[in-house]
Amino acid sequence: MGEEEYLKQSSRLGNLDRPQVAILDFGSQYSHLIARRVRELHVYCELYSCQVDAAELAQHQLTAVILSGGPNSVYEEGAPHVSPETWKLIQDRRIPVLGICYGMQELAHVFGGRVEAGLKHEYGKAMVHRVEGCDSQLFADMPSEFQMWMSHGDKLHAVPDGFKAVGATANAEYVAIENLATRMWGLQFHPEVTHSPLGKTLLRNFVITIAGATPDWVMTDYAQEFIEEVRAKVGPDGHVLGAVSGGVDSTVAAVLMTRAIGDRFHAVLVDNGCLRKDEASAVLKRMREDCGVNLRCVDASDRFLDLLKGVTDPEKKRKIIGGTFIDVFQEEAAKIERESGPCQYLLQGTLYPDVIESISYKGPSATIKTHHNVGGLPASMNLKLIEPLRELFKDEVRELGMALGIDEASVWRHPFPGPGLAIRIIGEVTAERVKILQEADAIMIEELWRSGHYRAIGQAFVVLLPVKSVGVMGDGRTYENVAAVRCVETTDYMTADFYHLPYDVMGTMSSRIINEVRGINRLCYDISSKPPATIEWE
Structure with missing residues (x-):
């Protein structure tokens, strides 16, 4: 299955009516951190490419827009920019905007300010002080001087008409700007990183105080929303297949699906001979008895180990295990279909960081290691994906697991690679x-x-x-x-x-x-x- 087809099939069941903060990614290494910090405020957000189509954004209730940082210079040819159509949407709806680092420079560049290379680059901790006489809502409950993290070579040399400076450092007089009339704010520093101790306070001031977002993003509501939507999607007679490893992601996804459709969810655990000690029997007991999941285990350990004989290259190991897993899973899927009836859907435990890799402005990252997951199933299976966790970060999955009543030891299990002990x-x-x-x-x-x-x-x-x-x-x-x-x-x-x-x-x-x-x-x-x-x- 190609990436384009995967993205088309894996569109979440998501509710377009759910209010959200849209984060437009310009290729920053910190973009995912902005999303995490907003989620920590219990406000739902999604990450989009900065070049997202305005029609896509227009489908959503946008509470605010945040422009991320990025490695480019806004004045260079080929640098990424928000489309005029998206800017029109933002202005027509009077959506509050916060630009961070490159995002602030994008605001300045678009609205007539002047961005140029600074005399020196600024990386690391810096003390930001409020401009005298300016009482910006961004800095509510913050001291007159505070530490933030800088990472930039360009800087703003002149603010656009209608904007004013509200924060400065010893190196730059425009590190925080605002335009109350157009509801736009810009920061040259990164409030989303841990090296900005009061960054979360600043983001709360923008997202909740200024933009008026309601902090109601709670896991119990998310679970109930998914359950209702998957029942409607699968119908009263539909069946769903799913590979379960016993890790936190597959456990939470399996419990959610079981709560939605009961035994019409068919989970398969494939023992590849490289699991932890007594893992297969422990997962079977926990998933069946404690979680009520309809799980069957396939012991294919001899089959996997025979194929791995003499193999020492790690990528070859991963491909052998991944390919054999698909073969075994397809065989079991065929058995389940013969016994229970046609299955049209496949449960997959994709998390939001995996989604970010596909929608980032920079596109998918270079392959460091081949990752083993069910997303590699061939198109011949003709299954539609259901991904209940694709809007969540790992810590949110754990929070959801606790909300579902899954035991602490299962929720807090460390990640375990698909190829298992083989790698x-x-x-x-x-x-x-x-x-x-x-x-x-x-x-x-x-x-x-x-x-x-x-x-x-x-x-x-x-x-x-x-x-x-x-x-x-x-x-x-x-x-x-x-x-x-x-x-x-x-x-x-x-x-x-x-x-x-x-x-x-x-x-x-x-x-x-x-x-x-x-x-x-x-x-x-x-x-x-x-x-x-x-x-x-x-």
């Missing part, structure tokens, strides 16, 4: 090496929960290396495998830093793994960040 075994994947890694992984997770660190970590796992080292056990020489523990802290998984696990926890973990897992005699701790490393090793 955490560097080199060839064998049943013996899988068993070794399963045991080490289980001990690592147990110790993180026992020591109270699991919830603070974004993702944690053990990697089995293609390296052996000499050791001493029971006065005898050993020559066994080396393993590495990887724990990272992150909020969006786009950047991450290694988690500073206390030495005593590392020590206990190391002692237990080396003593209890036959085949490992040395344990290392990965202290690299993302970037330059990725979170997974393969």
Whole structure:
């Protein structure tokens, strides 16, 4: 299925009448953070390309428009701009606009200001002070001087007619501007990043105080809205297929679909032989007994492991597992259709960051690693996608899971890659090496929960290396495998830093793994960040 066809099929069930803040993306690395901050205010928002068609925006109840930052210079040929039709829509409806960094420069450029390169670039923390005599609503409940994060080379040299400066720094006299008559505001800094401590206050002032958005974006309402809409879409006799891994995304999606249509949702768990220790049986028990999901498990472990024999290239591993998963899933889908009747829909656990990759001004990012997901199912299956989570970030999925009454341990599970332990075994994947890694992984997770660190970590796992080292056990020489523990802290998984696990926890973990897992005699701790490393090793 091509990207264009995927986007066409995967259009959400969404309610066009739901008020929203529209964020127009100019290619900033921080655009997704603007969306997260607005959602944290319990205000619904969506991210669009800055070149979105005005007719698309016109379908929605727009509470406000936020223009993101971007890497270009507004005065250069080929730089991205909002279309005249979109500007007309905004002005005709008197929609409040907030331009951030490039977004402010776009406001200035369009309405007659002057943007040029600054004498020096400005990156990092900067103190912003209010212009004397200006009492902007943007800065309500904020001190006269406050820290914000700068990241720009160009700056505003002259404000457009009707605008006035309300904030400045030592390097620039126009870092915050406003035009009350046209309801437009601009900021040269980034209130959305964590290095702007009062950024959330400023965004609240714009979104809620100025734009008048109602902070009513709550997960229980979202769940009920989805349930009602999917019942109408699928009908009283329709069936839905879905692949379930047991991770938080697929669990929440499966519970939502079950609440909507009951046993007419057919979930399939494919055991590829590279799951965590006792994972298949644990997921079956939890999903069936605790969540009431109609789930069947297919043990295809021998099939997968046979195909992985001799394979060491990580991309080849991913493609083998992804392709075989599709084959197995299609076989099971055919069985379900014979037993229960035609299925026209496929449940997929796409999250909003995946959607952002497709609608960003810059387009899909370069492939760092092939991602394994159900989105790769062939068009021959002729299924329409239903994606209940495609408007949500990971933290919102967890919030929704808690609202649905899913147990805490399931909601807070760390992400687990589709290829499973196969990409955490560097080199060839064998049943013996899988068993070794399963045991080490289980001990690592147990110790993180026992020591109270699991919830603070974004993702944690053990990697089995293609390296052996000499050791001493029971006065005898050993020559066994080396393993590495990887724990990272992150909020969006786009950047991450290694988690500073206390030495005593590392020590206990190391002692237990080396003593209890036959085949490992040395344990290392990965202290690299993302970037330059990725979170997974393969």
